[in-house]
Amino acid sequence: MSWGSVGALTGLLLVALPVIIHLLGKDPATRRTFPTLRFITASRLLPTRWSRIHDLLLLAIRCAVLTAAIVALARPYRSQTAVAGDNAARLSRVVVLDTSGVGYRENPSGARAVAQALVGSANTAVLVTTNDPTDELQGAASWLAHEPGLAEIVVVSDFASERYPENLPALVASSIDVRTVRIGRGDNASTSVVAPGFAWRASPLPAALSVDLIASPQDADFRDAVLRAVAQGVAVDRSGGSVRAAVVLSGADVRTQLLQSALAITSPSIVRLAARLTRESFALPLNADVVAPADGPGAQGTERASMAVPASAVPIARARAGAVALWALEDSVTAGPRLLLFSTLPVRSPTVAHIVAAVVQAIAPTESAIGVQVLTDSVLQSWHRAPAAPKSAAVRPAPADAGASLARLLWCAVLMLLGLEWFVRRRSSGVIVGLGGHDAER
């Protein structure tokens, strides 16, 4: 519901006026000349007469008259864009969790957590756990056909190539979007999604390779960042024993400790990794996300000081304005060498997902090194469809003059209520009731 004149709704305060008058007013009773008083017995008077049922009826009618008039003045309407917006904002989703793959068997709780996160982020969602995802697609599509708004099927799987056809979306109607979430292997821990220490890892990665995304567990935006990264085809897994890289974001509780314990990059593998990141990975759209200090060339030093970044830290990525967005150091605490990437980027930033994806790509080995044959990301990406127009058949579009019609209806209601008020007042023998007055009781 939209309003042509929202300010007019403040007039609803006027509804209190008849109530106050009704409760406080004490008008004198009507005087009537009469031939004789010999048959009229005096009555005891009460101070107010608010408890009279017919008075309350009259009061309710008067309040309704005021309310209807004020709402009509506010010119309510329901526009077509609002109707379409309601549909567009509505997302119905079927999450198909593939339990047949190695990815699920190695970390079933992690896979379920991912599926549950997907279920929770839709307006209406169903979680289907199956050993044969392709067999469930028809049923999911038929259920989504009756749901308003956007519809999509999300398949959570490791996408072993032998169990999936090359063109999975051909199994469902074209109006339904098909998305994929890949789950990897090598995880043993069970934990929730919103927690530090998660590894962001592209599915082709062997278990020994992973990237940590370290952020504050209290940061609700962290969850959004995780989901955004998932949407881009990066699987979330609990890091195993072997850690190679971590992205430390602003707000992380452990950032200071990591900075203090970090060393200059010396390990050969880390040197190569940092060089690779610096050289080719970060063509990042940093303009929107990196807040560069306003004081020009000296900004670098100021920024470094504010983050307490050691002088040995290597700048990996900069914003176009020159501000450093990412520094690299080597972690000396973990068992194996780990590349620490410190950033001032906000967790919510889309750039975080780019960074994670870039790090993953940089440290990922070739597919030939992976034991299990899975569908490539490009294949999965090809399955993704552009969002179809939301289904609006279930919602009757509002006519062009719906706002004026609604206002006219309200004014008609006002007239009818006024007539009713006149009738009730007349039934009360012409006395102005509802304004207090003396009551009489025998």
Add this chain to the structure above:
Amino acid sequence: MSSLSPAVVAAIDDLELSARLVVEGLRTGAHRSPFHGFSTEFRQHRPYMAGDDLKHLDWKLFGRSDRLYSRQFRETTNVSIMLVLDTSASMGFPNDSAQPSKLRYAAIVAAALAHLAIAQGHAVGLMTTAAQSGVMLKARGGRPHLRSLIAQLDGLKAEGSWDGARAMSLGAQLLQRRSLMIVLSDFYDNEEGVQRELRHIAQHGHDVIAMQLLSAEERSLAGRAAIEFEDLETGERRMADVQAISADYAQSVAAFVERTRQSAASAGIDHILLPTDQPPEIILRDYLRQRSLAGGSIGPLGLRRR
């Protein structure tokens, strides 16, 4: 001719016109003229009609012609009728323009009766006594007197209180022989004294008709609100919840009317209730027909036989 609603009657300013309309209403549907003189002079014969009084049948003519004829008589002034009107302030109720006040209603009824009576040769007088002024017209016949009487009726105003006993006593004094007195009042004032005087007049041989006028608002209180009532005559005020007292009020008024009726009946006085929300000609026609058929009187406006 349809009956006149009180609202129509109230809308006619000309009292004589109103009275004529009422009289026309009285004549409508009558099988025979209800107005016969008491002491009459033979005028003509006419064929007997069902319902004619057998005492007027000419048996000698029947014996000669084997046909039934009724005798008709020339009417003469033989009855004096005194109209006594209550002009107290209470008779000015209701005081809205939608319906006639009781005084206006009484004036119309009185004018209609006078019109009828004088047209039949009776003598009609008028007696009102108010606080400041009163009207005293001796009973006479003739058109000029009728116009004068109607003019007096037209000028009556409801004000002050009304000494009904004194008015009736004065009216009776103006009647020199056994006559008919018609009292039009609401009988609110001095109930005991008025009833006593009515009985007194009846005991002196006069035929008395008590016409009690009550409006619809007086017979039953309408509304549910608290109302402060103000007495039209005394100015006294009294607060009352109409809804709470309406049932008792209606009961009290009905008892008052019944009490007046019984008191009148015990003295041989006719009592007529004239609700001012009903057409006057219907009530009068019914009453006059009933009075005529009762056999106690010689004609509806004639005196009862003793």
